[in-house]
Structure formats: structure tokens, C-alpha cells
Amino acid sequence: MKYSMLRNSRKILAAIVLILSLLIFLQGGRLAVALSRPVLFWQFVPSAVKFILNAGGIAALGFLLIVLLTLLFGRIYCACLCPLGVLQDSFSLFRRKPRRYTYLAPRPKLRYGLIALVSLTTIAGSLGLLNLLDPYSLFGRIGRQIFKPLVILGNNLLASMLGRFDIYTVPRLVLPQFFLALFVMTLGMFGLLFWLAWRYGRQYCNTLCPVGTVLGVLSRFSLYQIRLSAEKCTACMRCERLCRAGCIDSRHKTLDASRCVACFDCLTVCPVAALTYDPMLPHRTTAAVNASRRKFLVTSISSIGAILLAGLPLRSLAKTFLSWEQSVLTQADPLRDNIIPIVPPGAGSITRFAASCTGCHLCVSVCPTHVLQFTGRKYGFQGVLQPTLDYQSGYCDYECTACGQVCPTGAIDLLRLNVKQRVQIGTVKLITDRCIVYDRKEECGACMEVCPTHAVHAVELDGLQHPQIKTEHCIGCGRCEYVCPVTPTAIFVEGMREHAQALPPLYIEPPQAAPRMQEDSDDFPF
Incomplete structure (x- = not known):
């Protein structure tokens, strides 16, 4: 019963996050501004970037809370706070029959290779690869470039149909400006996301997503973890067929906690209670597990140090490349001294x-x-x-x-x-x-x-x-x-x-003060 309540609570929160996130990008205007704060606070990459690069203060502590939640309860962010993760789960609503998943071998070289490459390019001064793979940013572009045009087209079709009956309560909307390169890139990522989710569940989260990889590393040390008891397990495969992360191996009676996205579905189907979600107390861990964790921690710290050292000369090389590239890009119109992008007020530079x-x-x-x-x-x-x-x-x-x-x-x-x-x-x-x-x-x-x-x-x-x-x-x-x-x-x-x-507004002809009325005059002054 307690696991059913846990799973239902996760589903409710995930639905709220998805609906609010869609409204932000589909509706726009004042509603989007009002709804953005509670959603954006919990987005890992934007919050981390704001905290690290812009000294965001309390408003940018969302990623630290996500780290704390992960160390306590596992990948809660992936389960119900990430709109892209919830979007992948929603694809299953279009199936006639529930999808039966199977155990998938981990791909550590792909996962950690990508996170190393993202780290190197970020240190070098480019957020390009991070922007492409970040789940929140990808969700935003999908919402803006794919979902919003579809909603507008549907709205305008409805407006045309109602207009035939002289009903004009639904206003026509203007489609956003179309950029072929951005649309093709976004559509390609959406297609890849849909295919992976349709065939393999949460494989984007466990192979390509940099946030999923980072939180997967942290979830190895979570206080609460879903554990599979080999003694109780009967290898009935009910949990494995339901696991969208592909992290339960019924044959060998193991569960990869680093890839578990904390959906809690498996906890409700085990007939012998072989799966539990309890705190990993110190006296219940073995010496082998502790040794393995220490080895993993040392390896992780060494890898981070290697990335940082490799990034230092790469950053210097990137600065040289950037100055050359900018000089090439700014020679388009001979009547303009330089053509550089104009960024909004508040950007600074x-x-x-x-x-x-x-x-x-x-x-x-x-x-x-x-x-x-x-x-x-x-x-x-x-x-x-x-x-x-x-x-x-x-x-x-x-x-x-x-x-x-x-x-x-x-x-x-x-x-x-x-x-x-x-x-x-x-x-x-x-x-x-x-x-x-x-x-x-x-x-x-x-x-x-x-x-x-x-x-x-x-x-x-x-x-x-x-x-x-x-x-x-x-x-x-x-x-x-x-x-x-x-x-x-x-x-x-x-x-x-x-x-x-800029200097204060320049008024060539200052507005004239209205003429005063004479105390003994009843005439209107203008």
C-alpha cells in the first residue's frame, strides 16, 4: 500500500510539472512569466549555470537541492521534476498495449565519454553541446518549435470552422517565425527521443543526458535505494518487464541503482516483496560494497581532475579560435563597421x-x-x-x-x-x-x-x-x-x-505646461 501511494504521488507531481512546463512554452505572455518560477527553480542545468557563472544566490540553489534529494532518495528529479523525462513517459499513453521492457546492458563508455566531452567543451568556453543535450533546454525547443505551431494550427483551424457559423470567439493566432536549421535540428532530436522512449523507455536519460549521468553517479550513494533481494526473487520478470530504465536483470537477480529513475512501478508488482525501498543503513552494507564505492569515488575524482587539466590548454586554444571566427563572421555588410549579435538588456555583454x-x-x-x-x-x-x-x-x-x-x-x-x-x-x-x-x-x-x-x-x-x-x-x-x-x-x-x-531621453521640444486659469475666468484653459 505504501509503495502504491509513493508511485501515485510521483505520477501526480510529474503530471503537474509537465502541464506547467507546456503552458510556459505554449501560452507565453504573463501566464508564462507567473508559472516559470516554480518550474525553473528545479531545473538542474539552468540552476547550476546561474549559480556557478552568475552568482545567482538563493534563487539558483535548485540544483543543490536536487543533489541533496538524489543523495537521499535517488533520481527523484528524473522521475517527476524533469519535463523531458515526464514527456518520455507520456509517449506510452499512445500505445494500445502496455510496453514490455527488458534488461539493457549499461553503456558506461558512451555515458561517461559524453559527460567528459560536455565538460571539456564547456570549460573551453562553449555551451553548444550542453545546450543540445540538456533536458530542460531540449524540452523548451521542442515545445516552441514543434508543439506550439501544432497548437496554433489547430486553433486557427477551429477558428475557421467556427467562422463559417459566424462564431468568432476563437481568435486567429500568428505562427512563430520559422527557421529551417533550428526546426530540422529540433525535429531530429525529438525523433531520436521518441524512438528511444518508444522502444527502450528511458534510454535517453541513461545514455545521452548529461544530467541523468551526473545524477546516476550520485544515486550510487543514495540513502534510500530500491534493492532487489536475490534470496526472495523468483525470477518471474514482472518487475523487469515494467522497468522503463532497463536496469533490472531478473536472470542474474540484480538491479543497477545508478540507472534507476525512481518511478517506483516495480515496487507494486513483485508478488514476493523481493523489491524494497528502504534506507541503506551502514550495518547492512558489506565490506565488498564499501570497497567498490571507494574505488568508484577515487576513479570519479581522478577523472574530474583529468578533465579540468585537459580543459586549461583547450580553453586558451578556444579563445584564439573564437577571436578568429568572430573576425570572419563580422564582415558581411561593408556599410556596417561590424555585425555582431544584439543581446537583451540585462545580458551585460x-x-x-x-x-x-x-x-x-x-x-x-x-x-x-x-x-x-x-x-x-x-x-x-x-x-x-x-x-x-x-x-x-x-x-x-x-x-x-x-x-x-x-x-x-x-x-x-x-x-x-x-x-x-x-x-x-x-x-x-x-x-x-x-x-x-x-x-x-x-x-x-x-x-x-x-x-x-x-x-x-x-x-x-x-x-x-x-x-x-x-x-x-x-x-x-x-x-x-x-x-x-x-x-x-x-x-x-x-x-x-x-x-x-545611455544619456536620459532627449526632448527636442519639451512639452509645454498647460496655461493657468485666471481666478476670475470661467473659460476652459485649452
């Missing part, structure tokens, strides 16, 4: 952003103006799958701080609105040879009307209002570039590697 962003695309989902988009290779080797501000798609809202509110790693700090409105993420440049006013002598004024700081302002010349700029007042929001009717744009924002502070 391109280097800091690329070293902290895991590419979960949550900021892309909640951005109200859709200015945050996939970058391709704008960050080069250092950053893969990370977003940037694309002023052809939108502009950075002067009154918005949504991306900073939801960023799970601290790559985008949450700034007070009045502080954000002074952060200079880029500077505006005007190409007069392309401008309608300068080149054709026609009225336009689009860029001047939308500039929130009046860095782009009007100066009358020959009877026309000509746009002129004061870069020290520009914050780089991109409104001017977004509304410019010329192709290619006559005005654009050039990114800054290090963010600065």
Missing part, C-alpha cells in the same frame, strides 16, 4: 550572455514583440542555439522586462524598468543614401515618430523634416529599424559587445 545561455528559448516564447529569435551562427563556436534580437521581426519594448523575469540561468538579469530604459545595447546609425527623405526628398518620419528616447529626432532642412541622430541617447531598442520602409533599411542598430548606459 555578448561574452557573458553566450557563456550563460542554455538555449531553452523561454525568452523567445514570452517576448511580446517577437524580437528575440534564433541566431544561427552569430555567436560562432561559443554559443549555439542561443537567441538574439532580430529587428526585422520586432523591436525591444521600452516598457517590458519579460525576458529578464523568466531567464533561468541569469544570462538576462532582471532589471528595474527605469534601469532597463537606460541600458544601451546598441547604437543607431543612419545611411542617408538609402533614406527616403535625403535621397528622394519625400516626407517620411517613421523612425522619428517611434523613437522612445528621441535619439532619432527631426531637423528641418529645405522645408522637410530630416532625421538626425544622437547616439549617446540611443538605447538600441530597434524601433526605428523595424518601421523603416526601405529595403535594406536606411537606419539600423549596431550591436555592442559590452553594454553601456
Whole structure:
């Protein structure tokens, strides 16, 4: 009975996490911002990145709590707190008959080889491989690139059907911007995930996932573990057929605790109670087990030291490569001094952003103006799958701080609105040879009307209002570039590697105070 309650509690919590995570990426807006905090706190990689690289404080202690939970109870995170893990379990809902699993041999070379490679590339200064395999970030991209378009298409189909009966209660939605490279990469990872889950259960978690490998190592030392008693076991294989992790070997009557994802399903089917979930007390462990654990611990520490030592020269080599690569990537438009990605206010610099962003695309989902988009290779080797501000798609809202509110790693700090409105993420440049006013002598004024700081302002010349700029007042929001009717744009924002502070908004014509009424006058003042 107690194991049934434990399993049901795990299922309920897992369903809540999956529903909330889907809502965050599918709904967007204020709802996503409100729901993001309780979900993001428990995501291992974003929390660890925020704590290590950005000194995240209490808000970034989620991964430490996950480590503590793992040392106490096993891989609870994989069982019910990881949305990608729960998504894999949900695939079984589409089966007509329950899947019968079987024991799968461990692949330590693949598991530990991948975690070593992820560690080396991260130390070298690139989060590319980590971003590709991190379960939360992968779930976010699947939600944004695959599930959300399907939901929007379904919504629009329903809206069309209702419209035939003059019912317009369901509004039409706009599909997110499509990037072929990102879609193909995300679809490929989703296909691999689905195939592994459909055929082998949680094999992504136990072979490719860096979080699963790390927590698997920790679960070897868990206080509470699921144990298989060889004396009681009758090799009926009920538990093995139900084990989605493939870690129960009924033939040899063994259970690999490092690959157990703590789903607790096996505990409820054993007819002879050979499987138990109890604390591993010191007097119940044997000398052989203790010796094995000591050997494993020494090997792990030695491996970590070797990775760190190997990463030091690799990091120096990567810095040289990054400087060369960036010089190649920034020679696209001769009219621009350098083309570098524009990162949101709160990022601080391109280097800091690329070293902290895991590419979960949550900021892309909640951005109200859709200015945050996939970058391709704008960050080069250092950053893969990370977003940037694309002023052809939108502009950075002067009154918005949504991306900073939801960023799970601290790559985008949450700034007070009045502080954000002074952060200079880029500077505006005007190409007069392309401008309608300068080149054709026609009225336009689009860029001047939308500039929130009046860095782009009007100066009358020959009877026309000509746009002129004061870069020290520009914050780089991109409104001017977004509304410019010329192709290619006559005005654009050039990114800054290090963010600065702009001067206060420039008002060419300060608003006039309303005239005072005379005490003895009944006339309305305006």
C-alpha cells in the first residue's frame, strides 16, 4: 500500500510539472512569466549555470537541492521534476498495449565519454553541446518549435470552422517565425527521443543526458535505494518487464541503482516483496560494497581532475579560435563597421550572455514583440542555439522586462524598468543614401515618430523634416529599424559587445505646461 501511494504521488507531481512546463512554452505572455518560477527553480542545468557563472544566490540553489534529494532518495528529479523525462513517459499513453521492457546492458563508455566531452567543451568556453543535450533546454525547443505551431494550427483551424457559423470567439493566432536549421535540428532530436522512449523507455536519460549521468553517479550513494533481494526473487520478470530504465536483470537477480529513475512501478508488482525501498543503513552494507564505492569515488575524482587539466590548454586554444571566427563572421555588410549579435538588456555583454545561455528559448516564447529569435551562427563556436534580437521581426519594448523575469540561468538579469530604459545595447546609425527623405526628398518620419528616447529626432532642412541622430541617447531598442520602409533599411542598430548606459531621453521640444486659469475666468484653459 505504501509503495502504491509513493508511485501515485510521483505520477501526480510529474503530471503537474509537465502541464506547467507546456503552458510556459505554449501560452507565453504573463501566464508564462507567473508559472516559470516554480518550474525553473528545479531545473538542474539552468540552476547550476546561474549559480556557478552568475552568482545567482538563493534563487539558483535548485540544483543543490536536487543533489541533496538524489543523495537521499535517488533520481527523484528524473522521475517527476524533469519535463523531458515526464514527456518520455507520456509517449506510452499512445500505445494500445502496455510496453514490455527488458534488461539493457549499461553503456558506461558512451555515458561517461559524453559527460567528459560536455565538460571539456564547456570549460573551453562553449555551451553548444550542453545546450543540445540538456533536458530542460531540449524540452523548451521542442515545445516552441514543434508543439506550439501544432497548437496554433489547430486553433486557427477551429477558428475557421467556427467562422463559417459566424462564431468568432476563437481568435486567429500568428505562427512563430520559422527557421529551417533550428526546426530540422529540433525535429531530429525529438525523433531520436521518441524512438528511444518508444522502444527502450528511458534510454535517453541513461545514455545521452548529461544530467541523468551526473545524477546516476550520485544515486550510487543514495540513502534510500530500491534493492532487489536475490534470496526472495523468483525470477518471474514482472518487475523487469515494467522497468522503463532497463536496469533490472531478473536472470542474474540484480538491479543497477545508478540507472534507476525512481518511478517506483516495480515496487507494486513483485508478488514476493523481493523489491524494497528502504534506507541503506551502514550495518547492512558489506565490506565488498564499501570497497567498490571507494574505488568508484577515487576513479570519479581522478577523472574530474583529468578533465579540468585537459580543459586549461583547450580553453586558451578556444579563445584564439573564437577571436578568429568572430573576425570572419563580422564582415558581411561593408556599410556596417561590424555585425555582431544584439543581446537583451540585462545580458551585460555578448561574452557573458553566450557563456550563460542554455538555449531553452523561454525568452523567445514570452517576448511580446517577437524580437528575440534564433541566431544561427552569430555567436560562432561559443554559443549555439542561443537567441538574439532580430529587428526585422520586432523591436525591444521600452516598457517590458519579460525576458529578464523568466531567464533561468541569469544570462538576462532582471532589471528595474527605469534601469532597463537606460541600458544601451546598441547604437543607431543612419545611411542617408538609402533614406527616403535625403535621397528622394519625400516626407517620411517613421523612425522619428517611434523613437522612445528621441535619439532619432527631426531637423528641418529645405522645408522637410530630416532625421538626425544622437547616439549617446540611443538605447538600441530597434524601433526605428523595424518601421523603416526601405529595403535594406536606411537606419539600423549596431550591436555592442559590452553594454553601456545611455544619456536620459532627449526632448527636442519639451512639452509645454498647460496655461493657468485666471481666478476670475470661467473659460476652459485649452
